[in-house]
Amino acid sequence: MANSNFYDEVYQVVRLIPKGRITSYGAIAEYLGTKGSSRVVGYAMGASGTAQPPVPAHRVVNRNGLLSGKFHFGGDTMEQLLESEGIHVKDNQIQNFKELFWNPSAELL
DNA sequence: TACTTGACAAAAG
């Protein structure tokens, strides 16, 4: 199951996310050049659980700053991880999302 | 080979 270029690219970008920062699925998809595949990015995240090394998928949220995948982590693991990195989460939603937003197309340019 | 599903996003009502 290797050579899934798309997934690999997604993992690479997610791993490049600085600690204490977050990004959105659409931002990653756009960085990869396939803006419309924002769903595929989330899909790849699901496979990130089996990816090596594991990617900080907890730093990836939807465009609303909502922890859409917190249930996939298993309980409040995602929130705990984010809080552990200095990111405050309230009601499954990231506070200061706009401030903590990390745009690969801009920062990683 | 074709249809369905999915951790999204943006627009329209």
Add this chain to the structure above:
DNA sequence: CCTTTTGCCAAGT
């Protein structure tokens, strides 16, 4: 302002 619909792409069945 909130809810509903459409678009997009890749993987699994």
